[in-house]
Amino acid sequence: MSIVVDGLTKKYGEQKAVNNISFKVETGEVVGFLGPNGAGKSTTMKMITCYMAPSGGDVLLEGMSIHTHADQIKKRIGYLPENNPLYLDMPIIDYLRFSAEIQGVPGNKIPERIAEMVETCGLDVEKHKKIGELSKGYRQRVGLAQAMIHNPDVLILDEPTTGLDPNQIIEIRKLIKKLGKQKTVILSSHILSEVEATCDRILIINRGRIAADGTSATLRQQAQGQELLTVQIEGADGESLKKALLGLATVEKVDGVDGKADYFTVQSKPDQSSRKAVFDLCVSNKWCLLEMTGIETRLEDVFRELTN
Amino acid sequence: MDKTWIIAKRELASFFDSLIAYVMIILFLGMSGFFTWLFGNNIFLINQASLQVFFGIGFWTLFFFIPAITMRMLAEETRSGTIELLSTKAITDWQIVGGKFLACLLLVMIALFCTLPYYITVSQLGSVDHGGIIGGYLGLILLSSGYISIGLFASSVTNNQIVAFLMALFIGIFFQILFDVMGSSFRGGLGTAMNYLSMRAHFESLSRGVIDSRDIVYFLSITLVGLLFSQSMLSRRNWQG
Numbered sequence: 001m002s003i004v005v006d007g008l009t010k011k012y013g014e015q016k017a018v019n020n021i022s023f024k025v026e027t028g029e030v031v032g033f034l035g036p037n038g039a040g041k042s043t044t045m046k047m048i049t050c051y052m053a054p055s056g057g058d059v060l061l062e063g064m065s066i067h068t069h070a071d072q073i074k075k076r077i078g079y080l081p082e083n084n085p086l087y088l089d090m091p092i093i094d095y096l097r098f099s100a101e102i103q104g105v106p107g108n109k110i111p112e113r114i115a116e117m118v119e120t121c122g123l124d125v126e127k128h129k130k131i132g133e134l135s136k137g138y139r140q141r142v143g144l145a146q147a148m149i150h151n152p153d154v155l156i157l158d159e160p161t162t163g164l165d166p167n168q169i170i171e172i173r174k175l176i177k178k179l180g181k182q183k184t185v186i187l188s189s190h191i192l193s194e195v196e197a198t199c200d201r202i203l204i205i206n207r208g209r210i211a212a213d214g215t216s217a218t219l220r221q222q223a224q225g226q227e228l229l230t231v232q233i234e235g236a237d238g239e240s241l242k243k244a245l246l247g248l249a250t251v252e253k254v255d256g257v258d259g260k261a262d263y264f265t266v267q268s269k270p271d272q273s274s275r276k277a278v279f280d281l282c283v284s285n286k287w288c289l290l291e292m293t294g295i296e297t298r299l300e301d302v303f304r305e306l307t308n
Numbered sequence: 309m310d311k312t313w314i315i316a317k318r319e320l321a322s323f324f325d326s327l328i329a330y331v332m333i334i335l336f337l338g339m340s341g342f343f344t345w346l347f348g349n350n351i352f353l354i355n356q357a358s359l360q361v362f363f364g365i366g367f368w369t370l371f372f373f374i375p376a377i378t379m380r381m382l383a384e385e386t387r388s389g390t391i392e393l394l395s396t397k398a399i400t401d402w403q404i405v406g407g408k409f410l411a412c413l414l415l416v417m418i419a420l421f422c423t424l425p426y427y428i429t430v431s432q433l434g435s436v437d438h439g440g441i442i443g444g445y446l447g448l449i450l451l452s453s454g455y456i457s458i459g460l461f462a463s464s465v466t467n468n469q470i471v472a473f474l475m476a477l478f479i480g481i482f483f484q485i486l487f488d489v490m491g492s493s494f495r496g497g498l499g500t501a502m503n504y505l506s507m508r509a510h511f512e513s514l515s516r517g518v519i520d521s522r523d524i525v526y527f528l529s530i531t532l533v534g535l536l537f538s539q540s541m542l543s544r545r546n547w548q549g
Contacts, residue, residue, distance in 0.1 A: 011548070049396040053546035075398040085389030089322055101314045102397045146393070 001076060001153035001184050002026050003048065007057035010043050010208075017043045019208035020057065025201075027153075030180035032199035033188035036307050040208040041188040042082050045158050048186070049079045061154065075104060078147035082158040084140055088132030092123060092142055095131060096149055103150035117145040120175070137168040144175070155179060157187040161194060173198050192299045204306050211306040219302050226252070227268040228295040231278055234262060235287030244281060250274040265295070311399045315407025316414065323377070323415055332373055333419045340365045344426065357434030362426055363444040363515040367508075370416065370452050371484050375476035377415060378459025379469045381408045382542060387467040391542075401542045405464075405535055409456055416452040420445060439517035447514030450527035451507060455480055457534025464541035483507045483530070 003025040010018040018040040025031050033041040046052045048059050050070040059066045061073050087095060096117060100110045118127055121141040126134060131142055140160065147155060160176065161169045176198050179185060189195050195202055196216045204212040204219070212219055233241055238261040245254045245264060250272040257263035268274045275292065282289040323329035344351060344362040351361050382405075385391040394404060430436055455476070462476035463469075484507060491503035503509065507530075510523040 046392070051392055051396045051545065053548075055548050071398055071400070074396060077396070079393070079396045081389065081392045081396075083389060085393055087318075087322070087390060088388075089325060090318075094321075098314065098318050099397065102311060102394075102399050104398055 001062050003154065003184060003186070004060040005044075005048070005057070006060065008044065008047060008054050008059060009056035010040075010047060010052065011055045016208050018047070018054075021205070021208070021210055022057075023203060023210060023213060025184055025186060027184055028181065029201060030176065030185040030187070030199045031201045031203060032195035033186065033203050033205055034190065034192065034195050034303065035188075035205035035211075036190060039205045039307070041205055042158055044205070045079075045156050045186065045188060049077055049156055050074055051079075075150065076153045078150070078152035078155045080143045080147045080155075080157045080160055083162075084143040086131045086139060086142060086146075089130060091130050092127050092134075093118075095142065096145060099146040100149045105150050113149055113151070117149055120148070121145040122171070136163045137165065140164060140168070140172065144172070148179070153183055155183050155185045155187075157185065159189055160187055161189070161191070169194070192303055196299055204303065206307040212302070216299055220299065226270050227273050227275075229266045229268075229274065229278070230257070230263065230291065230293045230295060231266055231289065232260075232263050232291035233282060233287050234290055235282075235285065238262065241287075244285070245278070248274060248277045248281060250277050262290075311403040312406040312410060315399075315404055316410035319381070319408055319411030320414060323411065328377065329415055329418075332377060332415065333422055336369055336373055336419045337422055339369045340423065341426075351430070357430050357436050358440055359426060359430060359436075359444055360440070360515065362423065363448065363511075366420075366423075366448050367451065367511055367515075368484075370448065371455060371480055372477075374412070374416070374452060374455040375459050375462070375473045375480065377412050378408075378456055378463055378476060379473040380463070381412070381460055382463040382538065383467050383469050383472045386464075387469075395542075401539050405460060405539045405542060409453075409460060409531075409535060412456040412459070413449070413453055416456070417449060420448055437517060439519075440515065441517075443517040443519050444515040446519065447511045447523075450514070450524065450531075451511050454483070454507065454527050454530040454534070457531045457538065458483075460538040461534050461541065464538040 005021060005023050008018055008021045009016060021040075021044060033044065035041050043052070047054045047066070050066050050073055061076065064073055066073060090098070093114060096114045097110055100113055105113055118124055121144050123138065123141055123145060126138050131139060134142065140163070144157075144160070147157070157176070161172050164172060173194065176185060176187065180198075180200075187198065201213070201215055202219060203210055238256065241262070242254050242256065242264065245251055245266060250268050251266055251274050252269045253267040255265045257265060266274055266278065278292060279289060281287075340362055343365045349361060354361060382391070385394065395401060427436075427441060458479050459472075459476040462479065463472040465475065466472050483505065487502045487506035488508050491499050491506060493499075494502060504526070510526050513520060514523050
């Protein structure tokens with residue numbers, strides 16, 4: 001199911017929480033919303049899931065607008081809100097049945113769906129407990145289970161891994177990856193590695209606008225203007241090494257690394273590479289090049305650059 | 309209707325799971341039983357085979373108990389955020405409010421049903437006026453539906469249960485007694501309007517066995533207005549600021 005978001009805007013009083021956002025998500029795509037707190041990720045999700053009416057713009061799910069077809073859209077979306085609110089006094093199975101009934105799953109299919117969700121989300125050990133008695137990780141699984149109980153085409157997950165331990169995070173990610181093969185998934189996070197690990201595409205949202213849109217590789221490439229190397233050279237003292245490196249035609253800047261005399265970070269001039277020059281320099285001076293590593297721009301840097 | 313019933317079923321189950329239902333029924337029976345049979349102007353003092361006394365007591369006990377069962381209905385959902393999960397499922401705000409209303413009304417009806425032994429006892433003591441009994445029970449149910457819708461509205465305004473409880477009582481006290489008092493101290497149209505708004509007069513004529521469509525319309529209108537307000541408060545997230 002494709003999602004088209006067109007000029008979506010939400011105002012809280014004077015402040016625009018979401019400001020004219022437009023993007024498109026194709027069927028089977030896993031898209032990650034990335035952004036600092038208060039960037040408008042959750043608000044955007046709340047509008048897509050028909051929880052809140054936008055101040056302007058529209059969202060179309062396979063051609064159906066949230067303004068006119070909210071009831072049909074709600075049936076085909078599974079939503080896990082931020083903080084995973086659940087009825088703590090309900091037993092898991094009862095809660096899943098309740099969710100299935102409300103979502104209009106036919107009565108004779110409900111037991112089957114519940115059994116499937118219990119298995120997929122690994123709830124079997126705890127299935128007779130009340131939700132309030134569960135640990136945070138299990139609650140999160142119940143949240144995922146209720147979102148998927150009616151087998152929706154679109155899954156919208158608002159920070160699905162907050163509060164989980166590393167093992168659980170990896171499990172949930174695996175689950176999302178698996179689901180993403182058949183469904184359209186939008187998830188939000190402010191944890192970069194998570195988005196990178198699970199999503200085909202990343203939307204960086206900042207102050208209610210889309211700051212960047214692309215795969216993690218393209219985003220990195222965009223940000224990576226100049227080549228950056230770390231080198232370790234043996235054979236001369238720090239000062240003369242630095243002077244020699246700066247003397248190279250392609251090098252723009254050389255910085256020492258704290259506490260180590262023979263380590264440097266070398267920044268090249270735009271669109272030029274200094275690898276070969278550094279190697280040649282060492283050879284001609286009979287220095288020993290112990291290490292030369294290219295520093296890959298991390299998504300963190302892209303993120304910081306775009307949102308600061 | 310179907311979805312409304314699913315909500316109502318869940319709420320009822322949660323009443324009984326959390327003991328609220330038992331506490332409410334026991335307190336209701338205890339209070340109304342005590343005043344009907346043992347204390348003050350009780351049935352034996354009046355020496356008539358009627359449940360007038362019980363209806364008079366029920367009029368007050370329900371006034372206090374209903375806010376206690378409605379207070380958490382929407383307030384708790386907003387506070388814990390479960391309302392977001394609920395309203396993004398295939399259900400309308402009307403069905404949510406309707407389901408919660410239905411659950412509260414059913415709980416009150418269960419409590420009223422438990423007073424059936426009162427009727428049986430009284431009918432053994434002499435010949436009862438069945439019109440009065442039916443009218444009285446109908447009156448209590450209609451009165452409850454009015455107060456439940458007011459309670460739901462109070463619960464939809466705030467996310468604090470205590471505030472919802474006090475607010476429901478505050479709005480309720482106008483209908484319970486203040487409009488009555490004000491009605492007699494104002495003259496002309498205003499006085500008539502206040503008298504009309506008071507629940508007491510409408511309830512009393514019903515509990516005497518006079519089933520008048522005007523009284524029924526009055527209670528149903530209050531219920532409808534209360535539910536309408538609750539629904540629009542619940543949808544206020546869609547309001548454009």
